[in-house]
Amino acid sequence: MSEQPRIRKMVLFKHGVAYLERSGPADGAFELSFKREEMSDVLKSLAAWVVRGDAQVNWVAFEKPEDPEQVLRDRNLGFAPGDALSGLLGALRGQKITLSAGGTAKSGELLGYQSVPGESGAEERVVVLRTAAGQLELVQLRTITGMELLEERSRSDVAFILDRSRAATSGENRAVRIHVEGRAEELRVSYVIPAPTWRVSYRVALTGDEAAIMGWGIVHNPAAEDIEGVQLTLTTGQPVSFLIDLYNPKTVARTVVEEQSRVASAPKKFEKARRASMGPAAAPAPMMFAMAAAPMAMDSDTPAGGFGASYEASVTPQAEGVDRGELFEYRIAAPVSIGRGGSAMVPLFLAKTPAKKERIWRDGEPPNPDLVLTFDNDTGVVLEEGPAVIYDGDVYAGESMVPYSARKAKVRLGFAKDLSVHCTGRAQSRTVFTSVQIVRGVLVEEFREETDHVFRVESDHQEPVDVVIEMPRDHTRTLNTAFAMPFEETEGFHRFKITAPPGGMGEITVQARWQRQARVQWQQVDQGRLGRWLSERFLDDGTIEKLRAVLALQDQERELERTLQSWRDHQTQVATRIERSRQQLGVLKDTGPEGELRLRYVRDLEAAQNQMAEADAAAETLVRQIAELQVDARAQLAAVLRDGKE
Template structure:
């Protein structure tokens, strides 16, 4: 019985034979996108109806289900099928035992308690399984102990037992149960590649034909890198540019003689878990059970009808200069001048599409799984101008040595690192720095900074001032226009014997206007001005100014405006004479209002003094003898002060009338302006 489980496996295999041979698909085309997606196209030659098998990794199944497409000119696609995400769990879902039960014959028999079995051998038994128990028995001659399995069956002769390890064979009497055991063993065998799924694709048609199957899945981003070799003549208009593409094959399969295409672009790509099972949540309705009847209490009501109702000119040609020759590393012995940069062996076909650049290789490519390939995709002469680029945020004191590169080719260039070399007059080549190239459409230019240019020293100062520009009066409001000016002064000292072309990157202030230098022809890039200046060479320091201005509007109500402000504006020469005269008149009328208000306050002060004096006198009257001379003096003084208060009351009324009259005159005049 030691090989009983193997016998059960054979039964299962006989019960469930494998599928007939299906034709395999061969990988023919690969297209890699810089957006991190890969297009894989397979081919197979079929005749009539056929089943095609395609094995993909588990993590790719969602993308394959989302994007798989079949091309068959003489037939149609019938559909595809593949094991579920948890194939073993599904296989055992409806079986009377689980996967753990197939760990040993004893575990299987214990799980299938009650099943009819037949045991063959010297002691044949047939019956239903009652119990399966392990027991420990001693071996003869003091050789220790061993564990065996005792199985109890219910037979026609009652309960009978046998030792499982001693049985020569055991068979389930029920054919359906034998089939289920075999089905489970086949499922276990087919799940060995647990991280892969084999898709079976059916095609229907007539005759011999080629069927192509393609899909889009996640793939490593391919990278572009460049080599730019500057000529020995600094004034040369063109330089040699060579671009390389680096790709990785991490697809899980070898690429043998495939047609390879590289695409540079940013496609919108989604991922959806189509391989997962989803269920719609349904509300649970309780079971209705007839219960005890309990009539409700009638509490009366009302009749239904009684209810209530309800937004630089072209740069001069750069003067020659030697940007980085001082940085050349000195070898122990001068090597012979190297030959020109080797050209690409194959001419890559590059083309511009609506949203991407496509590079198609002219011959088949082979890349083993897990290996990296780097091959040239660009090889041509491009316009390249040397210059100095000043970015204060990068280096405050020195500009960067840079190249102004122009794409005058027939296709754009993908982004990547560009390594820059410089050839001297003897033909030797030296490395001078790296730069970063962004996506480079046809006809555009890029400034590539690759090293610090310490021969140029720059000092930078920023100042700000404002001035009145214009002023008008409308509906009693003085509307002012002020000009705020920010001036950035650059003091530049370049090499004594080397003229340079300098480009200054100056932050563009939102809502401001560049007034110096002339904005015509000056580039704007990512919120910055790129302003060219020519350095003629020599020891003298050159001074350049960059001025930006903004007009700011202010308003001042003349009726209640501060007199000091109005006095300043009345003298402002930026305003016309009529406006200044009107402001002078407003100032005069405001003074009249102020004078009237002063008189009213003076009356209030005098009255307050009398009231305080009367309070003192009344306090003294309470302490002096009646009918005394002092009492009579106090009373006479109080009488006189009462007369004065009456006079002050009249003066107060006159002062208030004067204030109102002055204010009316001011309001009337202001309303007449504008």
Template sequence: MRPVLNVVALLGLIAFPPFAFAQDLALKRVMLSSGGLGYFEYEASVDGDATLKLTVSLGQVDDILKSLVVYDDKGGVGGLSLPGREPLAQAFRDLPFDQSSLGSPADLLATLKGTQITVGGAKAMTGRVVSVEEEIATLPNDRGTIKRTRVTLFTDRGLQQFILEDAENLQFADAALRDKIGQALLAIQNNRAKDARTIELSTRGQGKRTVRVAYIVEAPVWKASYRLTLAADPAAPRSALQGWAVIENMSGQDWKDVELTLVSGRPVAFRQALYNAYYVTRPEVPVEVAGRLMPGVDRGGVQVAEDRPKSMPMPAPAPYRAQQERGAAPAMAPPPPPPAPIAVAAEQVEASDAATQVIFKFPRPVTVENGRTLSIPIIDRQVPAQRLALYQADTAPRNPLAAIRLSNDGDSGLPAGVITMYERDRAGYVTYVGDARLSGFPIGETRLLAYALDGKIRIERDVGQCDRPGSG
């Protein structure tokens, strides 16, 4: 007994649609914002018309449809296409079988009863599928039992049966059905990853050129942290400040030799479910149906026309009477009021607002694998630092706080972050002395940072009361 072939082999002569040639886009630039957004820019070298493929996660599709932009200086954009939110459900919607029917040849034949097939092998036959039944057969010499599938066909010679596991091949006679099965299998192949979508971009142009594609999606917020090393001399005017950025690559792809830029700002950002299908609800209007005509019953006598009471109303016209019989049709709702005019902004946002962002662009390419975290320096220089004793009675009533007054005399502002404080002794060794919090630090401003309790200084408070006589 020959083992049953898999479903693809049994289908036989299924024509799959050819794949369109497409080029993959290479990630070149990443810009992360402290506002929780990421800018991703790709490049591809094309010649003439081309189709560019980009695979993204399902959760990013809404943002990509909202923000994707294509830069092709020597050509134009032909369009963008991608599978729907439920691509397999859409693919099987108009097919005579569902996805579960492709689990085995027996399931497929049971679903397609009435379909004409040709069976190849020792028991060849052609006919329409009548039934597909599973049975238990006993092996000779008490070797146990085996499960097999018996298929019944309606042929020119009547009903004939064959064992599906003994068939060498099966072929569907209907070419259109073969195409549908092939399309269904292709849809399963292209949508193995439930949470991924492949976007296809078509470009139109002539000659060789570079096409850039960019979009903005949600990304983890990058964080800044600092290390301030105080000089051994308490009177030293400057101290060493290092700043580090902590970033996470949760984009679903590796960043390999990308140009990385970090932006500290608070942009206005929205989300919109553009990947969902929406429909407009329309009011249902009743169908106008003519009233029934019912002749009167002959009672055996005819009344003289002159004897009719003058007060009796004349019969209503047929259309109006028919309307009375079935009840007046409900009046349609009045049309909705026109939309309110869009309010004009009182002030136009000035381009100088963009200058409030702090931008860190790294000179060398950066590589971060998907799912990994990277900490990279953003600042390393000497800054003005003055040691102070800060007294806050509500925090420490008996001792002042050791504090540092920092001044930003650099070329750019610094984002907020935690500062770890170190102090160098005369021998050059470094000791940890405390932590402090740094708020946003623009150019030219100062910050007072308290990092520890100064136990060397003790404060005695003498609170007294003084009465002064009133004048006049």
């Protein structure tokens, strides 16, 4: 079997896969070993092609996902490693063999073996053969020095036992055998396997108005072997990738149908589909990587904790940043070697860019502002998310997280708190009545809500200090230009600047405004409200006077309603008198003293009935007058609202 080609190229992606490419000579079949959990990705992605040489890749074979030991047991070929001879004899029963024992060859069909009493009385095991003459011959197991398998089936079983035993000793690894016909001077095999995502960490040194940024890639060897002199590429972006089980056989459930008893029909014949001729597959286009730059050199005299100007002279970046459409690649120039199960750090880039140190405080947070390193990503590469250690000169200053940043993007890294600066914010709100309008036949009052945000910065520094105040943006509010205005806007914040003098305090006021409307029900309008609208000149005199006329009608209506209620209360009292008089008349006699009393109740009942008739007439008149006033008031109000309709 040919030696497997070595890994020459490795591309690591951020979403948990690695592209590996092997290259080397091949003369016949060779095997690659993969973990069981890698097999689905391998079967999904494996490609093999000849670059140079007179050879052809015929097919790729791979081990089934079943347990090798169980497969042997299922075929009655399984036995313990310490019982190889007796186990093999048990597996070959009924097959023709030749045993070499005691210097002679004994041939026959194997019946088995058993224990029998020996000459010394101790039991010993013997092999039982049936010879060509039909005789049974016993061969002492301890005297056997060799065995020849005379049948192809026996030799095939032994080969299968060896193959499955080899698979069993490989643990969870699975063999993939690539069959090559002819000799290839250079054969390439590529595939994708699961891999730990590569990561990045940064060192950022601020010197004056310039920052030196160095990125290191952290990679892990995903292959189950040492890799030496590999071309390594680290890729950003997120290509589509998914898991699909191509390794375990998929069995489709079929419907069970019971046959019916009837006369059998002649079998129907179907033509086979024509298969297209399958010639040698064209080689997939290889990924091309341009490598440049020299190996990194480390200066052992660099001070501990320092990351200053001396790094520029002592570290040569080993990666070339390359755009690949939606992806960005770091192509490591120097070949990389990583031991099996090992990891490595590789320098990706070293770049300088203008930078500044800011103090930023966000409204609502604790009082001390963040110290923030701010720069545009002018490094020429895409910055992946990762931790960063910040140095101010050669002094460790703090740590931060670099967000994913495209080239030219603004980057801000908060790395510490300034305990010598204290920031506060307070807010005071008020409502200002601004107008009343007739909108689509509806009275609408408009208000302006105002909130004054007062931000204060107190500093203990001996020099002036600028602090950037971030106030959350609310897209429903506008800022009053008569107050402090932001010097910069972000997606979520207004940014203001406050300068605090040495050992002093700075303060600004920001006013946020927004409009609010409220529908006014006519029942809520009174003379006082009309007077306010008139004094503020929200409505013209003519409209106000018309509304006053409507209010006057409503006042008359309310007065009549009060009068009507008085008559109804009187009706209730009279009805009570009438009912009481009728009850008394029902029990009094017509003669004697009761007759005189009865006469008084009759006169009282007649007077009460007259009063009830008068009350009914008055109430009826009032109801009619109220209805007329309501109609008149609604008509006049509708005319006012119609004349003022926008």
